[in-house]
Amino acid sequence: MASTTEVEGFAVRHKSFGDMDCPTAQALDQVGEWWSLLVVRDALHGLTRFDEFQRSLGISPNSLTRRLTELVDAGLLVRRRYQERPPRDEYVLTDRGRDLQPVVEAMAAWGRRHADRQGAVRLVDAATGQVADPVLVDRRTGKPITPDEFRYAATERAHPAKRDRLPPAPA
Template sequence: MNSRKNMEGQPCPVARSVDVVGDRWSLLVVRDAFDGVRRFTDFQRSLGVARNILSDRLRRLVDAGILATRPASDNSAYQEYVLTEQGKSLFPVVVALRQWGERHLYADGERHSELVDKRTGKPLRAMAPMAADGHVVSPDDTEIRKRPLPGEH
């Protein structure tokens, strides 16, 4: 029995997004896909997740249009999972989570991996939400406004 509530009808984009990629394994699959993992066995080896859970998450991510399957690049009988354009657009989400973790979940001097720009070899600048004019905004600078339906004023 699945007690998971579907958020598809929710007016909140955060709720809908979490419904698709908000569980632990889905985001870690996406992270690994950004790191070049393509095959089921490689995802399983990297994540240490049970086969049935991984199979379910991969299916959900394919159904959601985040991953696509294609024949293995080595012409074997296997298939590979690749990020779609929609999946690639999750990159800022993964980077923001990574940067939050680096800032808040490690002691000073504690060793951890680092995301760097291949071109320069330097770490990425900290992500921050920006207003249309380019200034950084905080939660206190924003509010939620419900968009009217087409035809409403």
């Protein structure tokens, strides 16, 4: 799927990464347009209605309509009618959309650390109210993913440039 961005009133299409054999490229193909992750972030914060997203993001109605349609088409949001006259819909995260929470939180943590922005909304422990400090951990061992503890390895499907540079991955 190619995505679009509005630049000075014109829709600009971006190349699709659909043919790339890379999970990062596949994810970017669905949520790589910058407004898309911000819509997901706002949905994680509980926003569901068009006007809520528009007020929060300051995005044009046309751009927001495109983003919501693309997120629904990608299975990250579901559109639900909440009013018949006039017809009004809300947009609710699917399980697939909620699975982006660690990605959104990792980006927010990076922004707090490196872009010097603390943000207006913080992730807190539901039981204690303590502010969370998210880290990426290996599900099998519980170890934090750091460059000292983990490395990349190339499968046989990796691009030759990567197979030349990286050690082989276990089968």
